[in-house]
Amino acid sequence: MQEDGGSLEDLWPFNEEIVARAIFESKLPIISAVGHETDFTIADFVADLRAPTPSAAAELAVSDVEELKLKLLGYNNRLKLALKKKVELMRLRYEKCMASRAFKDPLQRINEQYIRIDMMVKSLQHNIINKYKDRKNEMITLVSKLDSLSPLKTLTRGYCIAQIDGKAVKSINDVKKDEEVDLRFIDGKKKAKIL
């Protein structure tokens, strides 16, 4: 709202009550650029903004638009950033989940069981071999005992078995004078006669 005024009379309409009320009721923002730097009218006070000259008013109006443009650019950038960030967070959460041992190394549990089985097999083998060794040693001990108790061993110590027809003679009553007996030594048989 401007008036390229000269005299004070030209400015007077802008002091009218009806003008003031109209300015007040106006839905559009009003910049008042009426008159000169130092002359004020009622319109100046009612308006949303007062400019000292019309050119100054133009500057003020344009400035607002520039400010708005900057604001819009700011909002625009914030929107872009917010959206990017949102997706980045989603992506991060997903990557973190997939980094879990459950997905990165799913065979781990199965391999652990394989190892367990291997260990048990080894243990079984170990145990059975030991058992076998123990039994074998037992047997060796028994065999050597048996060996030392064997009548044939006795023969190596100088004894011999008197036999008639393959049967051992156990008593002097079982032989008669001049009877022939077999004497069995460790290394063979020889005939002998009872005197």
Next chain:
Amino acid sequence: MKEEANFEETIKNLEQIANELEKDDLNLDESVAKFEQGMKLSKICNDILENAEKRISILIKKDDGVDEENFNVE
């Protein structure tokens, strides 16, 4: 944002499966079944993410292009 709702649920299920498998309380059959399900969910999540990332980068490029034109005119 309908896709986002699916992502939320899917990733939640995926995280739950990861926890269960990590805890190691399941028997072998259950573990394999859960793992298979996890792989399916993982693919869904990945697809949603890639799709969203693509669309956003296109939108941003388009938007930047419009801005540049305005500056030139002024």
